[in-house]
């Protein structure tokens with residue numbers, strides 16, 4: 001059922017079977033079998049074409065319409081290389097080199113047997129020659145030599161799509177690493193005969209790592225840093241060419257009950273992606289974009305210069321978070337996107353929080369905060385003093401807030417607003433409580449800087465929220481407000 005792209009695994013099946021009998025016999029058995037066996041791979045090079053058409057190309061995160069059951073055709077692809085300045089992150093500019101004006105480049109979609117006539121144009125305003133190496137091409141350099149083109153020129157070359165799958169294309173002009181690092185990559189999908197099984201939504205997501213002279217977040221136009229690229233010391237790791245390309249109002253969308261397919265590529269140049277979607281399990285993954293379909297996958301590895309097709313049904317409303325699960329890349333370097341799923345709840349699949357209670361392993365007494373404080377205090381009769389709240393609040397801060405707002409509440413420019421001396425915080429306690437218990441999104445201004453990001457709702461009891469806020473209000477130059485559990489409870493009910 002899952003053999004969408006046909007392949008033969010006879011040899012590996014045989015060796016797995018024989019493994020249990022005798023290792024060496026299995027290996028030599030397989031070798032002799034291999035040498036005596038014909039390559040049974042279908043001869044897609046012999047598929048005849050019928051008619052011709054111009055390929056529709058799309059910018060990320062969109063993909064062209066599926067091929068369905070159309071016959072193989074002569075497929076005209078016209079692509080323009082554009083060197084242009086754009087934002088890599090808020091306030092951070094970069095000169096990108098692009099296929100079609102976007103990073104990743106335009107998505108190309110064909111079917112097995114198609115004969116592609118590829119026109120590559122290098123815009124006259126560009127400064128450098130470029131070319132294209134498509135991993136879907138069987139032939140010298142994947143087309144690199146044939147397509148090498150100077151500014152103000154165009155090149156035409158042709159090739160037949162003989163292996164179905166999802167393939168990366170990229171510039172291969174020296175210095176190759178630099179051309180790729182500047183954004184010259186994209187995906188070409190070669191559908192099998194009859195097309196991939198239809199789904200409700202398809203999206204195009206591609207990871208890339210970026211190397212800038214300044215550090216992550218340093219503003220202004222940032223030149224490429226060759227040494228950092230050689231050292232594989234990325235300042236940014238992003239989906240679709242910039243921090244936040246797929247967050248907030250640019251998030252991908254779907255409705256409960258729909259099937260979603262992500263065509264996920266990794267342009268590199270250096271890093272391998274541990275692609276994961278927080279809050280979802282991949283029903284099926286075309287591993288490495290090829291014929292093997294794996295089921296029920298949590299995280300799929302996408303090599304630099306590789307791809308995967310990821311399918312899943314969305315069952316409950318939520319904001320799914322796309323990440324590279326090498327997780328500092330997600331929360332500190334930008335490899336984070338969102339898929340917003342709207343629709344009816346299904347409490348059998350996911351209930352949300354059912355009960356908020358107090359857990360007392362040692363009976364009805366408060367847990368010791370400090371190992372050496374001898375006295376156990378009854379929970380209800382003695383509310384915490386302000387000093388105690390601050391102490392407990394710090395523990396919560398270090399567990400729940402610290403990763404984003406930073407150890408001294410200083411925040412991270414362009415990503416997480418400061419809590420230290422925050423005018424936003426000090427102006428309105430109820431608003432701050434709301435942010436903590438319900439989360440916060442949309443544009444806000446803190447100390448004159450604009451933030452337009454998402455703070456997830458924090459799962460905290462009224463007491464915990466009161467304590468952590470009291471800690472924050474009494475640290476780093478804030479106004480000393482004491483927040484009570486009752487106040488949090490009131491805001492929660494509003």
Ligand SMILES: [Cu+2]
Pocket residue numbers: 097129130131171172173179184
């Ligand atoms: Cu190039």
